[in-house]
Amino acid sequence: MKPSPADTAIWWIRRDLRLADNPALLAAAQHGRLIPLYIHAEAADAAHDEAHAAPGAASRWWLHHGLKALDVQLRALGSGLHVAQGKAENVLGQYVREHGVNAVYWNRQYAPAQIARDTRIKHDLRAQGAQVASFNASLLNEPWSISQGGKNDRGKSDAPARPYKVFTPYWKACLKQGIEHTPLPAPERLPPVPINPLAGIELDSLQLLPRISWDRGLTTAWTPSEYSAWSRLRTFLEQALSSYPEGRNLPAQAGCSRLSPHLAFGEISPRQIVHALRQFQATHPALDDEAVRVFLSELGWREFGYHLLYHFPHTLDTALNPRWEVLQWPQPEPQLWLAWTHGQTGIPLVDAGMRELWHTGWMHNRVRMNVASLLVKNMLIPWQHGERWFADTLVDFDLASNAQGWQWTAGCGADAAPYFRIFNPVLQGEKFDPDGDYIRRWVPELAALPTRWIHRPWEAPAQVLQSAEVTLGMNYPRPVLDLAASRQRALAFFAALKQAPTAV
DNA sequence: TGAAATGTTGGGGCG
C-alpha cells in the first residue's frame, strides 16, 4: 500500500544521534513523509524542574557537532535534519495541528522531569489524534524491568517488587534476565521531508558553540558522530580490551573505551556494544573472559545508575541515604573551590585530572574518584557542587551516572564507599601512574621532576625542585590543604553519621 | 573501586 503524502511522521531526536539500532527512526521511516526533528529548549523554555537536564557547555559543544554529523548522514539518505526551538510540547503540538503530522516517535529518556514531560506530551498528542510511540534505545534493560522478588510482573511471588540498592545482585539479575539483543539495522533509505513543513531554523542559530573559543582541546580529543563511535569501539576491542582489567586503572594509558560521550548522545547503543563484544569474542577465542566480564560490568554501572534514578528520583540532588541529613556542612571555602575547579590545588594527580577535564571534557575514571574524594572529604564541600561542575564540563555528562557516581564517592549513595574511605591522591598517583606520565602530560610545569617526587613535589629537596625549575608558590602551587590533617577533619565530621537515628 | 594504625612473624646483628 502506497502511503499518502499526507501521512507524515516525526522522529523526535533527543539523545539518539544515530541511524542504526534506532527503533523510533525505524518506526517513523514506515510513513510516507518523515521529519527528523530536533527541538532545542533554552533554559527559559524549559520548566524549572528540567534545569538538571539542560545541557552544560561541553555537552552543547558535542550536541552541535553531533547534530551536524547526523544531518550529513540524513542527507545521504535523501532526508535532512530539521531544527526547531521552543518548548517541545508547543512545537510538536503545532506540527500536528497545522502541518499534517499524524505520527510522532521518540526514544525514551529517564530524568524524572523528562519522564513527566514525555508522558504529558504523549497524552496531549494522542488527544489530537496523532499516533505516538516511544521506545527503549539507550539501555540494555528498562529501569523498571529488574527488581528483587520476581523479575517479571507475571511472577507468582506475592511480595512487592523492590528495586535493587546493591550493584552486584542487581547486575547478576540483569545478566540472568539477559542483556543480549540483536541490534536493529539502519534504514537503507528514508522517506522525503515534506516541502517546507514549517520554517526550520539553522543549527548555528542555536548558538550551542562557546562564544569565546575554549573548545580547541575538545576538537582535538573528540569527533562527535555515529561513525567515530564505531571507530572508537573497534580500536578499543582490538587494542585495549584484552588488558582491560588492569589497563582501565592507568590514566596515562589508552586502557579504556572512551565511549562514554558517544553513549551519552546515543551515537552508539549499549546493545550494539554488547553485540559487537560477543562477535569479537567469537572470533578471538584466546581473549580472557575476565576482560569481557569487567568491561560489561561498566555498562552495568551505567544501567544501575538509571535503575536508581528511576526508583529514587530524589537522588538527582539529594542523598539516597537519609542519614546524611544530620550532617551540618560547613560553608564551602571559596579558595578551595577555586583551586579545585582550576586544577591549582598543588596536588598533582588532582590538578592533572581537573585540567584534563577542562581541556578535553573528559577525565579518566580512576582520577574522577580521586578528585571527587578530595572535594567531598578533604575539602568538605557537598557533592552536589562537584556534580554541577561535572555537568557543565563533561562531554559525557549523564544525569544518572553522574549523580550516582558522586553519591558513591561521597558515601551517601547505593553500594557506596563508606565515609571513612578517603583516597590519598599521592598514593593513588604512585600506584596507578607509577611513571608520572599522566602528571607530565597535564601538569607540564612539573614535567622535569624525577618520578620519585612527581606526586609529592612539596616533599622534594630544594635542590631537586631547583634543577627541575619548579618554584612552589610561584610556577606551581603549594598544596592548598594538608592531606593528613584534612583526612582527620573529615573522619571527625562524618563520625556524626554513627549516632544518627535512621538506619541505612 | 582505601589508608593508616596496630599486631604478628621471622631473619639477622649483636653481646
Add this chain to the structure above:
DNA sequence: ACGCCCCAACATTTC
C-alpha cells in the same frame, strides 16, 4: 647457643 633488639614484611583492625 641463646636472648634480645630491630625492622622489614605481611596480616589484621580500625576509621
